[in-house]
Amino acid sequence: MSQFDVTVIGSGPGGYVAALRCAQLGFKTALIEKYSTLGGTCLNVGCIPSKALLDSSEHFENAKHNFANHGIIINEPQADLARMVARKNEVVDQTTKGINFLMDKNKVTVFEGLGSFESATQIKVTKTDGSSEILETKYAIVATGSKPSTLPFITIDKERIITSTEALNLKEIPKHLVVIGGGVIGLELGSVYLRLGSQVTVVEYMDKIIPTMDGALSKELTKVLKKQGMKFMLSTGVQSVERNGDSVKITAKDKKGEQVSVEGDYVLVSVGRKPFTEGLGLEKAGVELDERGRVKVNDHLQTNVANIYAIGDVVKGAMLAHKAEEEGVFVAETLAGQKPHINYNLIPGVVYTWPEVAGVGKTEEQLKEEGAAYKVGSFPMRALGRSRASGDIDGLIKILADEKTDEVLGVHMIGARAADLIAEAVTAMEFRASAEDISRMSHAHPTYAEAIKEAALDATGKRAIHM
Ligand code: FAD
Ligand code: NAD
Numbered sequence: 001m002s003q004f005d006v007t008v009i010g011s012g013p014g015g016y017v018a019a020l021r022c023a024q025l026g027f028k029t030a031l032i033e034k035y036s037t038l039g040g041t042c043l044n045v046g047c048i049p050s051k052a053l054l055d056s057s058e059h060f061e062n063a064k065h066n067f068a069n070h071g072i073i074i075n076e077p078q079a080d081l082a083r084m085v086a087r088k089n090e091v092v093d094q095t096t097k098g099i100n101f102l103m104d105k106n107k108v109t110v111f112e113g114l115g116s117f118e119s120a121t122q123i124k125v126t127k128t129d130g131s132s133e134i135l136e137t138k139y140a141i142v143a144t145g146s147k148p149s150t151l152p153f154i155t156i157d158k159e160r161i162i163t164s165t166e167a168l169n170l171k172e173i174p175k176h177l178v179v180i181g182g183g184v185i186g187l188e189l190g191s192v193y194l195r196l197g198s199q200v201t202v203v204e205y206m207d208k209i210i211p212t213m214d215g216a217l218s219k220e221l222t223k224v225l226k227k228q229g230m231k232f233m234l235s236t237g238v239q240s241v242e243r244n245g246d247s248v249k250i251t252a253k254d255k256k257g258e259q260v261s262v263e264g265d266y267v268l269v270s271v272g273r274k275p276f277t278e279g280l281g282l283e284k285a286g287v288e289l290d291e292r293g294r295v296k297v298n299d300h301l302q303t304n305v306a307n308i309y310a311i312g313d314v315v316k317g318a319m320l321a322h323k324a325e326e327e328g329v330f331v332a333e334t335l336a337g338q339k340p341h342i343n344y345n346l347i348p349g350v351v352y353t354w355p356e357v358a359g360v361g362k363t364e365e366q367l368k369e370e371g372a373a374y375k376v377g378s379f380p381m382r383a384l385g386r387s388r389a390s391g392d393i394d395g396l397i398k399i400l401a402d403e404k405t406d407e408v409l410g411v412h413m414i415g416a417r418a419a420d421l422i423a424e425a426v427t428a429m430e431f432r433a434s435a436e437d438i439s440r441m442s443h444a445h446p447t448y449a450e451a452i453k454e455a456a457l458d459a460t461g462k463r464a465i466h467m
């Protein structure tokens with residue numbers, strides 16, 4: 001029987017990062033993954049492939065609509081979806097192979113097969129051919145991630161009624177893609193096909209899209225996506241989804257209680273994801289789940305069984321790759337006797353539409369609910385020289401700061417490269433910067449980041465220079 005100090009189950013960004021950090025810290029480490037490629041949801045059917053298709057479709061959109069304005073005249077561009085998907089697969093292949101390289105380099109032993117607990121210290125690995133072996137381990141880290149959720153009355157047929165996984169591998173550009181759920185997946189993958197020429201209708205239960213982000217972002221994103229041609233049915237609860245040949249009909253109730261329907265050739269169900277623990281044998285180890293099927297953990301990410309930890313999408317908190325990674329490092333360092341720390345308030349959220357959307361810290365809605373005394377500074381992207389040069393004039397940056405102390409409580413942005421710009425806000429907030437601190441830092445000109453400085457100037461005495 002092979003013996004390990006730490007055995008990690010699941011090789012997504014939580015699991016593979018935990019395994020690498022454990023190995024760096026001198027633990028004899030095993031990583032078990034049921035699929036033949038490492039990297040989990042994020043690298044195989046999530047973050048990376050979706051961004052590859054977003055990038056390709058954005059190039060197409062620019063070629064079609066923006067090049068001429070820049071003085072570049074080309075023949076009418078054609079979208080070759082098969083090539084886009086093939087390129088996306090090449091990107092995934094390179095990225096997942098990179099994880100194999102890192103495992104070898106750090107001497108992590110990788111087992112391909114389903115990992116299941118036989119007891120708190122014994123984990124069985126079952127290969128696809130049915131053969132199995134038992135690993136003896138001092139500590140275990142559960143990092144088995146999540147799977148798409150659906151609604152009770154929807155059958156995902158993976159052909160016309162699909163999840164994000166199938167939407168990343170379509171063989172044709174839908175004529176009319178109906179998206180159920182105006183959250184991150186729906187808007188990102190909806191954007192891909194909108195840019196490639198599909199009609200896209202988003203049916204959202206709440207009265208706004210990206211409902212958990214700051215309201216100003218939701219409002220601006222709705223405006224911009226509408227301008228791009230996306231259609232929205234808000235405050236609309238889906239009641240049935242019926243396929244008839246190549247067509248799918250969605251029936252729903254709108255906010256007046258009236259029945260409405262919409263028909264498309266593909267329906268993307270993107271109403272959230274649920275933790276995945278099937279086949280893991282947690283009951284044999286005595287590990288408890290919470291009321292939402294997540295592995296129950298304490299503040300140290302330790303389960304009710306002392307030597308078993310859990311991280312990433314399978315535990316509470318945001319279902320984000322970088323949150324899973326932080327937790328992987330946290331557990332490895334905890335096992336090594338260190339005192340790591342994660343500031344969950346400063347895990348940024350990003351939506352890779354164009355313009356991009358990003359936020360960190362408290363939203364204005366949260367501050368209102370808490371009854372906090374706060375002030376707001378904001379700055380429109382269109383007032384920046386950089387935005388006018390590139391033509392990316394949509395969006396704004398909003399800074400929320402404590403009314404009395406001026407400490408930055410939240411930063412919310414929609415605009416070109418917001419996904420990268422948000423790192424400045426995270427850094428500032430990690431060091432508990434005040435809005436005045438940000439307003440007095442030199443920001444290179446011309447950059448999109450100047451909008452952060454201007455929003456900070458606006459928050460501190462309405463001193464924005466270019467507004
Ligand atoms: P996962 O990545 O889900 O990995 C879990 C792994 O465990 C899987 O490989 C699974 O096969 C394996 N496994 C499960 N059970 C067993 C078992 N019993 N034995 C062996 N192996 C097992 N997040 C971002 O931060 N940024 C993004 O841009 C982003 N884009 C996304 C786009 C899409 C379309 C989707 C679906 C998700 C996206 N996410 C994004 C979310 C991100 O993918 C997840 O938050 C992240 O992958 C969670 O990491 P994890 O390690 O917890 O689990
Ligand atoms: P989500 O939680 O972001 O959005 C789901 C949306 O569906 C919500 O707006 C919700 O109100 C709506 N909804 C729920 N029930 C509905 C119903 N019956 N009818 C209509 N609408 C309904 O979930 P998602 O978009 O499926 O993404 C899943 C997870 O993956 C998210 O937690 C997200 O963090 C992660 N993810 C992240 C990124 C990124 O970081 N860029 C990208 C993709 C996915």
